[in-house]
Each structure stands twice: as C-alpha cells, then as structure tokens.
Amino acid sequence: MKHLFNKTHYSPGELSKGGKILTYTGLMACLSLFLFPVAWMFFTSVKSLDEIVSNPLSFFPTTWNWSNYLEVFQNHPFATYLWNTSWYTVVTVVGTVFFSAMIAFGFARFRARGQTFLFAIVLSTMMLPQQVVMIPQYLLFNSIGWVDSYLPLTIPAIAGSAFLIFLLRQFYLGLPKELDEAVTIDGGGYLTIFFKIILPLSLPAMATAAIIEFMFRWNDLMGPLIYLNSQELYPLSLGLANFTAAYAATPWQLLMAASVMAVLPPLTLFFFAQKYFIQGVVISGTKG
Amino acid sequence: METNTAPNRSRKPLKHTSIGARREEKYFWLFISPWLIGFTVFIAGPMIASLYFSFTDYAIMGEASFVGLQNFVNLFSDPLFYRSLFVTTAYAALAVPFSIVLAIGLALLLNAKIKGQAFFRTFFYAPSIISGVSVAFLWMWILNPQFGVVNSFLYEVFGLTGPGWFTDPYTVIPSFVLMQLTAVGSTMIIFLASLQQLPKELYEAAAIDGASAWRRFRNITIPLISPIILFNVIISIIASFQIFTQAYVITDGGPDWMSYFYVYYLFETAFFQNRMGYASAQAWILFLIIFVLTFLALYVSRKNVHYEYDK
Numbered sequence: 001m002k003h004l005f006n007k008t009h010y011s012p013g014e015l016s017k018g019g020k021i022l023t024y025t026g027l028m029a030c031l032s033l034f035l036f037p038v039a040w041m042f043f044t045s046v047k048s049l050d051e052i053v054s055n056p057l058s059f060f061p062t063t064w065n066w067s068n069y070l071e072v073f074q075n076h077p078f079a080t081y082l083w084n085t086s087w088y089t090v091v092t093v094v095g096t097v098f099f100s101a102m103i104a105f106g107f108a109r110f111r112a113r114g115q116t117f118l119f120a121i122v123l124s125t126m127m128l129p130q131q132v133v134m135i136p137q138y139l140l141f142n143s144i145g146w147v148d149s150y151l152p153l154t155i156p157a158i159a160g161s162a163f164l165i166f167l168l169r170q171f172y173l174g175l176p177k178e179l180d181e182a183v184t185i186d187g188g189g190y191l192t193i194f195f196k197i198i199l200p201l202s203l204p205a206m207a208t209a210a211i212i213e214f215m216f217r218w219n220d221l222m223g224p225l226i227y228l229n230s231q232e233l234y235p236l237s238l239g240l241a242n243f244t245a246a247y248a249a250t251p252w253q254l255l256m257a258a259s260v261m262a263v264l265p266p267l268t269l270f271f272f273a274q275k276y277f278i279q280g281v282v283i284s285g286t287k288g
Numbered sequence: 289m290e291t292n293t294a295p296n297r298s299r300k301p302l303k304h305t306s307i308g309a310r311r312e313e314k315y316f317w318l319f320i321s322p323w324l325i326g327f328t329v330f331i332a333g334p335m336i337a338s339l340y341f342s343f344t345d346y347a348i349m350g351e352a353s354f355v356g357l358q359n360f361v362n363l364f365s366d367p368l369f370y371r372s373l374f375v376t377t378a379y380a381a382l383a384v385p386f387s388i389v390l391a392i393g394l395a396l397l398l399n400a401k402i403k404g405q406a407f408f409r410t411f412f413y414a415p416s417i418i419s420g421v422s423v424a425f426l427w428m429w430i431l432n433p434q435f436g437v438v439n440s441f442l443y444e445v446f447g448l449t450g451p452g453w454f455t456d457p458y459t460v461i462p463s464f465v466l467m468q469l470t471a472v473g474s475t476m477i478i479f480l481a482s483l484q485q486l487p488k489e490l491y492e493a494a495a496i497d498g499a500s501a502w503r504r505f506r507n508i509t510i511p512l513i514s515p516i517i518l519f520n521v522i523i524s525i526i527a528s529f530q531i532f533t534q535a536y537v538i539t540d541g542g543p544d545w546m547s548y549f550y551v552y553y554l555f556e557t558a559f560f561q562n563r564m565g566y567a568s569a570q571a572w573i574l575f576l577i578i579f580v581l582t583f584l585a586l587y588v589s590r591k592n593v594h595y596e597y598d599k
Contacts, residue, residue: 019501023400027408030394034415034470040437041426056440099322106319110312122323125331129530129578131551131571135341135558136334142348159326190315219420221533226559240421241537252429259422270417274410 038263045069045256052252068257078258080232081239086265088150088235089217095158097210101202103160104168105194109180119169125162130222138226148229157217164209171205172198207276211269218266236262341568348562359569369570371545372553375461379549380528382465388520391472392513395479396505409480416473424537427467428454454538457546464534464547475520482516483509514593518585525581529574550574 040059044052045068047061072078107119141152175198183193199206224238234242240258244250317324342359346352363369398409415423430436431453439450451459486509494504510517532551535541541548541556554574558567 019400020402023397023402026393026397027402030397031408031411034412037426037430037470038415038418040430044429053435056435056437057444103320103323106316110316110319111309112313112316115316118320121327125327127526127578127582128331128335129526129571129574131530131554132338132575133331133334135564135568135571136337137330138558139337139348139564140334156326156330158322159330160323165323190319194319215417215419219418219533221421221536222555225536225555237421237533240425252432252435255425256429259425262420262422263418266417267414270414271410274413 041256042260044252045260047253049251049253065253068253069261072254072258072261075254076239076243076258077231077234078239078261081234081236082261084233085218085235085237088153089214092154092157092217093210093213095154096161096164096213097206099158100160100164100209101168101199101206102194104165105172105198107165108169108172109177109190122162122165126166134226141227147227148233149227150233152227153223157213161213164213167209167212168202168205171202175201204276207273211273211276214269215266338568338571341565342572343569344565346563346565346568348564352565355565359566360573362566363569363573368545368548368553372548372550375546375548376529376531376550379461379464379531380525382462383468383528384521384524386465387469387472387475387524388517390469391475391520392479392517394472394476395483398476398480399483409477413473413477416471419471420533421537423467423471424534427463427534428538431463431466452543454547455543457544460539460543460547464531467534475524478516478520479513482513486512511594514589518589518593522582522585525585526578529578529581 043059043061046064046066047058048063048065051058051062107115107122137152137156138147141147146152179197179201180193183197188196219237221237221241224235225241228234228238231239240262243255243258341352343354343356344352345355345358394412398405398412402408431438433439433450433452433455436453438453442448442450453459453463490508490512491504494508499507530551531549532555535547535549535552536555539547541552550570551574554567554570557563557570
C-alpha cells in the first residue's frame, strides 16, 4: 500500500515539450470544467435574485449578499436539518466502522470451518441491489413501529457494511501475525489484540472507511425519504429536496446558499483526509 | 501491491480436537456475530420475504394475497415498465462508456510527470464526493433553460437558443449523463492506481523498438489494465441502473416520462401507491437484469481481458 504513490513503478518519464504543453492544456481544460460548477454555485449563493435573473452571465456578484445565508436559517428549519444530519451521520459512521472492523478482524485472523464460504456471502451481498431488500425491510420496521425514527437508518448500517468489511479485511491480512503472538505471550487474549494492537494500527484504514461511510450517509436521500415523515426529523438531503416547495418561483440564491453549506462538511473532511481517502479507494479498487 | 487472496491459513487442515483451534473457531463466530445477525435479519430474511411478496398482492394494510405469477405477467404488459427500462438502459448505454473513457483519459493525464500532480488529483477527485441533492440542484441551475449559465452563454455569444436540457424529452437523458461525468473521480483514481503499477520494462523495450505513444497505449497499457476496465464497467453498470436521487430532485421522472428511471418507478410503486407485491416483482427483475449484465460483461470480455501480468 505504502509504495503506491512513490516512483519505483512505471511512470512515463520526461515528457517532450509538445507533450508537456498538450498535457497541461488538457489538465487545465478539465480542471476548469470541474471547478466551474462549484465556483458558479458559490458566486450564485451570494447574489441577489434580481441580478441572477437580469444578468444570467455575470460570474462575480456586483453586491455580496451574505444575508442569503442568514435567510436560509431564518425562513427554513435549516439548523434542524443540519443538526439531524450531523448526529445521525456521526453515530452511524462510528458504529458502522467499529463493527465492520470487528467483523473484518474475525474474517482475517481466525481459522474456522465455513469461513471462506461466509466471506463469499459477504462479497456477494455487495452485488445485491438494495431495492430487493428495501421493501421487506420497510414492512419489518413498519410493523415494529420504527418508521418515522432514525432506527431503520442506523441499526442495519451498524450491523456492518460489506464494502467496509472487505476493505478492512484486506488491510488486516497485511498486518504481521507476530504482533498477535507478542500479546499472547504476555497473557492477553484476542480482545486485547483487537483493541490494543489492531485498532490503533489500522487507524489509516479506519479513517478511509469512515470517510466513505460519511459521504454515503451525508448524501443519502432514498433512506430518509422512505423512513422519515416528520419534518423535524428531516436530514439535510431531504430538507434540501423539499426546499423549493414553499415558493412559486425558485429562489436560486437561497438554494445555492443551502447547497454550499451542504457540501462544505464533506469537502472539508475530504481536504484534511484526502491522502487516506484516495489510498483507500485504491486498495479496494485494485485488490481482490 | 500483490493481490491478497483468501487467507492461506484457512487452507491448512484444521485439527478440531486441539483446544487452540476450537478457541479460534469460537472467537471467529464471536467477532463476526454482528454481521451474522445483521445478514440474517436485514438481508437473508428480507430476500426470502421479498421473493414471497413478488407472488402476492400486498398493500401494507390487510393481508398479502397470493397471486402466483400475476405480478410478472402484469409487468410484462405494463408500458411504464418498458419505458422505465428503456430510459434506464439508454442512460447506462451513454453514461458507462463516456465515464470510462473520460476516467482513463484523466488518469493518463494525471500519471504524466508534471508539476502540481497532487493538486490536480485532489481537484479532479473532489467533485465525485459531493454527489447528492445539492449537486443535483447545482446542475438544475446551470442547465436552467431561461437563466442558466449554459443557455445564456449560447444566446449571448453565439445567438443560439439552447435546448431545454432537463425539460426537453430529447435532451433529458444526455443532461443526466453530462452531470454524471463530473463525478468520474473515483473511477479515475482506480485507473490511476493501476497505471502506476505497470511494469516499466515493457515501455522501455517498446520505446527502443520505436513504438509511438499511441501504439504503446493501445498495445501495452490497454491490455494490461483491461481487468480494471472490466471492474469499473461492471461497477458503473450497476450504479447506472440504480440512478434515483437526481431524477427525484430534478425531473420527477419527466418530461414525458423520459427520465422515469427504473428505480424511480419502483419507488413510486412501493411507497406512493403502496403496491408492495408489484414493487417486489420489479426489484427481482432489477436484480436479474444486473446479474445478467454482470455475467455478460464477464463473458464478452473473457477473450479481451488479460490477467497474465498478475500471475
């Protein structure tokens, strides 16, 4: 894993002058195509609706209406949405990553009959479209009165994510078994090994897993759409999706201000953890 | 980065008489118990239930009444089923090849020896993490027929009246594809990682033989990364067939049902119309489609995908 980004593998070598110009032109063209929408979102979020409608091509705002951001909070339960999403995401991520690590450790470290078979089942559940189990799950949670609460969104997630189990198991297989033996000699059991050795050593892998899970939970719309009815329970995704319902004409400046605030937490997290994140995607994408 | 397969330890014959092995087995079950419980309650159980419901007429209120194959018979004479299948297939047929080609292209650019590599990698990757409702709104705004920047630009600069994008039946699917293209970052990163593991010697030998850059790409790079291409194609097909959020936020399945994607239809059947039996049948057809397409991708590619380098 650690030698992925160093220079010992194939690299195309020095580019010719023409090649260099071509490469940079390509990169800059793509970069502007990728960055433009995000910049557009930000600048729209501080314009007035008048300016947006009368001069659709102005890139920079003539006046900076930071009050748009305030208005989102004043006229909408935006703070509630933000709070709901935040605690729900954090609880789910911590639970999912911890239990996935435990399960992954089980698959990576112990010899047991049926182990290979069970792991094949874990992998095959990644292929199963969520929609197949969605309806019976809904009926189940409906019959035990969990609908319109966060329980259906958190409990199944916390029971382990196939993708994260796979990702973390790959990492654990790379850890030397001698570490376990050292603990065993000192009289520690498997739980000591897991908590004192494996968890601290796998912090980078766990960070990757946490970010992947975070992005998924933060952006998920279908789950909340199915299970939540009361507006005071809405997460950001659902609150945003219903944002325009109260207006005759779309208030684009408010919509963009809300959107900026919705993408800011994932972007910030990605900025600080991108090294782990990219590595994690790489491991899961190229192994197995 | 050698491929880790199933743990070698498990291949050794187990001595179940030994205390150590039995203890290990006990801990194995203990550690995987959350998955075991979760799998039974939230996946295996629901799968069996879903299969049963697909043969019933069930509206939450009241009992599920067994109707045999009636749901499937109805499905195959349902024009909306064919429409949803058509628009989803059309979307996948455009989104998969375009995003794979763009992802390979970007990965090649990022693999070149250039300044600011880390910077470019970060910025190409970032858009793929901010998917969801906010990005759907962003694109709805950019492609807005009246005030959106794209059409305003076309009008002001070229005097052209741009299309309605999401509001025109003919451009709505391409608009979804266009939007999806900015999210190729995760596919790109996987290609980049595989490019970095290619053996240097082959390229040096080819360069000595006077092979052009295009020939080296065509005859060395593509065959060597073919397993990764296949992996990404399969992942993209599965994701494309499950497109939902964008359609829910931007078009509500319109205009003229031209973005009435399969999962959107399934969702409406189940949660707006409360037809749980019919929706279960739809879900199993989706499962079948994804299964067949994955199998097909593996089958078609068996002659063109090279695994030799791994061995």
